Amino acid sequence: MSELPHDVVRWLRLAQSGSPEAMGQALESCRAYLLLVANRELDSGLQAKGGPSDIVQDTFLDAQRDFAGFKGQTVEELRAWLRQILLHNLSNFARAYRGTGKRRIDLERGPGGEGGGGGIFAGGEPATGESAVPERRVVATEQAQQIAAAIERLPADYRQVIRWRHQEGLGFPEIAARLGRSENAVRKLWFRAVEQLKQDIEAES
Numbered sequence: 001m002s003e004l005p006h007d008v009v010r011w012l013r014l015a016q017s018g019s020p021e022a023m024g025q026a027l028e029s030c031r032a033y034l035l036l037v038a039n040r041e042l043d044s045g046l047q048a049k050g051g052p053s054d055i056v057q058d059t060f061l062d063a064q065r066d067f068a069g070f071k072g073q074t075v076e077e078l079r080a081w082l083r084q085i086l087l088h089n090l091s092n093f094a095r096a097y098r099g100t101g102k103r104r105i106d107l108e109r110g111p112g113g114e115g116g117g118g119g120i121f122a123g124g125e126p127a128t129g130e131s132a133v134p135e136r137r138v139v140a141t142e143q144a145q146q147i148a149a150a151i152e153r154l155p156a157d158y159r160q161v162i163r164w165r166h167q168e169g170l171g172f173p174e175i176a177a178r179l180g181r182s183e184n185a186v187r188k189l190w191f192r193a194v195e196q197l198k199q200d201i202e203a204e205s
Helices: 005-016 020-028 031-041 052-069 075-100 134-153 156-167 172-179 183-204
Strands: none
Touching: 005 020, 005 075, 020 052, 020 183, 031 052, 031 075, 052 075, 052 183, 134 156, 134 183, 156 172, 156 183, 172 183
């Protein structure tokens, strides 16, 4: 069942009071809208490189990180804010692929895994072919090693939820079932794990 506007407004108030669960619910309520925007705006030639759902996930990660700066109080204001972040991510995504002609260099994929979604987990194997540059191979390898080391330093529950979510591609309901926790608790755990991983990686950069 779709969320009613007053539900989202309530979640926004709770999120702005510091509730990560409410933040997750408020963001999720906008997923379908953001997917529509991403499907419309993302060049069909680039969708094989990264689907709209990946860009939306990037947007949620950025929104979670920067949520303290959001002062809106309505569904419309939340959607407008998220749409702005989404369009920025789409622009960066298209520019990265058109600039290299082969791949985007970021941090979405976990080391050794296929992963899904964008943001801190992309990357993976360096490009091959005539346009591949040795320096880029070195950078990509160093990034993968840095991510692997950072994941290993996480607490066990953080490490597990990141691997299940981004390397095995499990949804929050499946992870909740494996852990014997509520879906909201798993979302909270995942948000914290991602934030700690990002902070760890940025501290070493």
